[in-house]
Amino acid sequence: MLVQPEIPPNTGNVARLCAATRSPLHLVGKLGFRIDEHAVRRAGLDYWHLVDVKTHETLGDAERAIDAEKPFGRVPRRYFFSGHAERSYLDVKFELGDMLIFGKESVGLPPELLAARREETVGIPMSGLVRSHNLANSVAIALYEALRQTGVLSMTTRGA
Numbered sequence: 479m480l481v482q483p484e485i486p487p488n489t490g491n492v493a494r495l496c497a498a499t500r501s502p503l504h505l506v507g508k509l510g511f512r513i514d515e516h517a518v519r520r521a522g523l524d525y526w527h528l529v530d531v532k533t534h535e536t537l538g539d540a541e542r543a544i545d546a547e548k549p550f551g552r553v554p555r556r557y558f559f560s561g562h563a564e565r566s567y568l569d570v571k572f573e574l575g576d577m578l579i580f581g582k583e584s585v586g587l588p589p590e591l592l593a594a595r596r597e598e599t600v601g602i603p604m605s606g607l608v609r610s611h612n613l614a615n616s617v618a619i620a621l622y623e624a625l626r627q628t629g630v631l632s633m634t635t636r637g638a
Contacts, residue, residue, distance in 0.1 A: 479503075481537055482582040483613065484510035491614035497528035499625060505533045506540050510582075537591070541577075549575035556598050559620060560586055561610040563601030570600055572624035583613050 483489045483505065496503040505513070513531070534540035545553045554575040557567065581587030592599050602611060602619055611619070625631045 479540060479577055479579045480505055480613070480617075481579065481587060482507040482509065484583050485613070486511040488583060488613040489513075492617045493529045493531070494525055495614070495618055495621060496530070497525045499621060499630075500530075501621060501625075502530040502532060504540050504544070504577075505531065506537050507535065537579075544577060556595070557620075558587055558592060558595050558599045559616060560592050560599050560601055562586075562589075562592065563599045564596075565600050566603050567600040567620055567623065568603070572627045574628050574630075576624060578617070578620050578624065580613060580617055586610070 480489060480492060480503070483492075489505070489509075489511070493503055495501070513533075532540075532543070534543060541556070550573075552575065554577050555573065556577045556579060557570060557572075558579045559567070560581070579587070602616055604611070610616070622631070
């Protein structure tokens with residue numbers, strides 16, 4: 479789930495990742511770009527039709543919609559990714575259907591949301607001096623770890 483993504487190529491890369499892993503992509507709030515058919519075709523996103531894209535006005539709307547679906551027969555857990563998290567995503571035991579939630583490129587998720595959902599907030603450890611990873615890279619890191627833990631990757635074909 480991307481909350482108010484701002485940079486089209488990042489969302490395009492995440493969409494490609496979702497197509498490659500058959501993961502749904504939820505886009506929340508005001509986007510910094512258009513995703514209508516013309517804009518997607520013009521951007522050369524020839525895999526967009528392979529992505530299960532859902533849009534939501536608010537994070538609350540997205541959570542309610544996903545909860546109502548009960549993917550894999552349960553209400554999914556949420557993991558809010560932040561460069562300010564105290565807990566690593568590597569300490570999480572992911573389950574099928576868990577929500578991986580990322581904020582906008584410029585500022586991430588709102589501080590008040592992270593404070594209210596502190597127990598559900600995780601980060602990607604870094605030993606370097608940069609403040610965060612690129613959004614698309616962060617999603618790839620987290621999604622592939624979740625897929626690895628849940629055994630989904632053992633059921634797939636190999637690609638480059």
